[in-house]
Amino acid sequence: MLKVWKKAPLGVKVEGGKSLADHLGKWVVVYFYPKDDTPGCTVEAESFRDEHGKIKKSGAVVIGVSKDSERSHQKFIEKFGLPFGLWSDPEHKLMEAFGVWGERKFMGRSYMGTSRSTFIVNKDGKIAYVWEKVKPEGHAKEVLEKLKELS
Template identity: 50%
Template sequence: MLRPGEMAPGFALPDQEGRLHRLEDYRGRWVVLYFYPKDDTPGCTKEACAFRDEKGRLEELGAVVLGVSADDVQSHARFHAKYALNFPLLADLEKSVVRAYGAWGTKTMYGKVFEGVLRQTYLIDPEGRVAWVWEKVRPEAHAAEVAEVLQRLRG
């Protein structure tokens, strides 16, 4: 798990259209990098739609939203279109970025223990440092919470 003040690990991942996104492309802007377990599942859909609905406010605060999961580009394209998402979904099939950010770990669902992508979010400042970390996320309220923290940090 990365901590505030640490440099955010760089990445180069394709979005739902196959276009490559690099962290360095967003230097000078705040980046909301959120990790989610799986496209088109109930919690992930709530979280993605909340970021979709909060995107205008986040943009006004100078931030870009990037969602990351281990799903492939085609899955992201379907999910993106189905819910009219207005921000990139990045495909990390190798889970290298997920692991670099500490968003891979042990999960429990319905009594089964397994490894998977953890629902976590990082707010990265314009210089590329981690400014805030959310280890536990409530999908419905999370995007508004991120906007509130960003507003406080910006002064």
């Protein structure tokens, strides 16, 4: 997993050709989550939705990333009124670059998946803060407070 003050992988492109380089010069909140429209991921997305105005006012952009398709993301955005972008990373290039893709265990089974994590990337493209093993409920409030502290 990328650590604080390391350079974010700005040039790694996800589906649609999007990359963090497009947001250089802005604070960016990048949150990685396992799957659209599942209980924990919905709670987390709604948390960011509810705090989005304040996060945006602080000068930051919010981007959610999962391996779901762009079509799945669009449905998720519409269903829950999400005012921020969700990036599709089906080949998990960005997830691997951040170190959040790997072997997971659940109920005795091993599988490859996403570790729920959030990164704040500063205007210079460096990691300013990291949350690992995120608890979805109220997470966006934590992020907002940290953004205020950092910027």
